[in-house]
Amino acid sequence: MVMSFTSVPGGGGVKVVVIDAGHGGHDPGNLGTRRYKTREKDIALAVALKVGNYIQQNLPDVKVVYTRKTDVFIELQERARIANAADADLFISIHCDAFTQKSVSGATSLVLGRNHGDENMRVAQQENSVILLEDNYEEKYEGFDPRKPETFIALTLYQNAFLNQSISFAQKVQDQFRERVKRKDRGVKQQPLYVTSRTAMPAVLVELGFLTNYDEEDFLNSEQGQDFMASAIFRAFKEYKDEREFFENSSVPHAPTPDPTKKEETPTQAQLDPVKQPEEKPHEVYYTVQILTSGIKKNLKPENFKGVSGVEIYEEGKLFKYIVGKTPSLGEAETLKQKMKDAGFKDAFVIALSDGTRISLEEAKELLQ
Incomplete structure (x- = not known):
């Protein structure tokens, strides 16, 4: 087919x-x-x-x-x-x-x-x-x-x-x-x-x-x-x-997400309330480029990644995510993403990490200001 x-x-x-x-x-x-x-x-x-x-x-x-x-x-x-x-x-x-x-x-x-x-x-x-x-x-x-x-x-x-x-x-x-x-x-x-x-x-x-x-x-x-x-x-x-859509309109703040199921304040319903973010600024926030996801942990040698060196790994759930680069600049991360696409990683995309944990790009932008 x-x-x-x-x-x-x-x-x-x-x-x-x-x-x-x-x-x-x-x-x-x-x-x-x-x-x-x-x-x-x-x-x-x-x-x-x-x-x-x-x-x-x-x-x-x-x-x-x-x-x-x-x-x-x-x-x-x-x-x-x-x-x-x-x-x-x-x-x-x-x-x-x-x-x-x-x-x-x-x-x-x-x-x-x-x-x-x-x-x-x-x-x-x-x-x-x-x-x-x-x-x-x-x-x-x-x-x-x-x-x-x-x-x-x-x-x-x-x-x-x-x-x-x-x-x-x-x-x-x-x-x-x-x-x-x-x-x-x-x-x-x-x-x-x-x-x-x-x-x-x-x-x-x-x-x-x-x-x-x-x-x-x-x-x-x-x-x-x-x-x-x-x-x-x-x-x-x-x-x-x-x-x-962050890349298309990064300068326009997003409205807070409404809670479509909120009817009355009960302990069970509170489970769905937005989780409050800690006020303390994380120690390390940066943009990086994710090039690959796998259920198998790979050796980080360049020959396993189309010759790209400096590949790092982090775990999310039961999956291994492979990333390249570390920068506080979204523009630099976008440039690196295009380089990774040219290198053969057609599905490469920019993500943000805070102390090794993935966060949204909006959060990263606010924390890096």
């Missing part, structure tokens, strides 16, 4: 987002513990609509496109086509996980990748298996069979140009789940998923939690649980959008 990608990674702002509620119609997704009449498809749709509503209410400059707004079956190929036709800047697919052991719990964000461990392949086969429900799938997907792990390798050839952007958003989602909603963080994982492999934009598949776990199933079936998870994804989107 020949793909034509016209989007430029990291270029432009975030004006269109596609929100994809997993499964639907005669594809229920996972059935959970069967204590509820709702299935994965129902929870995914409810949360997807809430995320879209939060974006539309609080970020009116963003166009929200849904792959489905009702209980209908949409083929994986069609979901990707909708996103590409909308010329979207980000694709968010929402799902719920399941496992044979009821004790397993936690939220995960998945991006396209090549980590083929048993856990990764389990989820990949689970989410890609919807293809088998489609008519004429053998011809339509040109040999791709979700039952055969070896055919997943081809999927990783498509979305490399958007990997860093996808991981950036996925990590923000996990941070929100962990810090604001107090969910167990299973991290950002790289997996060969069909629906994210065919989108010509950064794409993340979010697993909200395990419906086979009693506590998580109860939480995700509750109105409050769905509100909290949707709000977390919205906040991650807002942060991602601000970061992407």
Whole structure:
């Protein structure tokens, strides 16, 4: 299958987002513990609509496109086509996980990748298996069979140009789940998923939690649980959008992020309130250029990085991020980014670190003034 990608990674702002509620119609997704009449498809749709509503209410400059707004079956190929036709800047697919052991719990964000461990392949086969429900799938997907792990390798050839952007958003989602909603963080994982492999934009598949776990199933079936998870994804989107658009309009201050779920002051609701930043200025704040992300720790010798020397590493979640340069000047960092692109790292982008921990570019600008 020949793909034509016209989007430029990291270029432009975030004006269109596609929100994809997993499964639907005669594809229920996972059935959970069967204590509820709702299935994965129902929870995914409810949360997807809430995320879209939060974006539309609080970020009116963003166009929200849904792959489905009702209980209908949409083929994986069609979901990707909708996103590409909308010329979207980000694709968010929402799902719920399941496992044979009821004790397993936690939220995960998945991006396209090549980590083929048993856990990764389990989820990949689970989410890609919807293809088998489609008519004429053998011809339509040109040999791709979700039952055969070896055919997943081809999927990783498509979305490399958007990997860093996808991981950036996925990590923000996990941070929100962990810090604001107090969910167990299973991290950002790289997996060969069909629906994210065919989108010509950064794409993340979010697993909200395990419906086979009693506590998580109860939480995700509750109105409050769905509100909290949707709000977390919205906040991650807002942060991602601000970061992407910082370069276009760095002189215009951003309005404070509204809290779309705030109804009354209660201890539980306070979990979603913005975290106050320490007043003390960090010891070391600087801009650097991220050139690569990997689930494997690499030796930092230049031959592993297209001859580039001075590469450093920092860990975020369970991933290793490789960076070059250290400067208090955003302009110098931008120049270095272009040099890294010329060196072959086409997806290089500028980030900011404070004492070795990643912060937003807006925070760095304020701290360096």
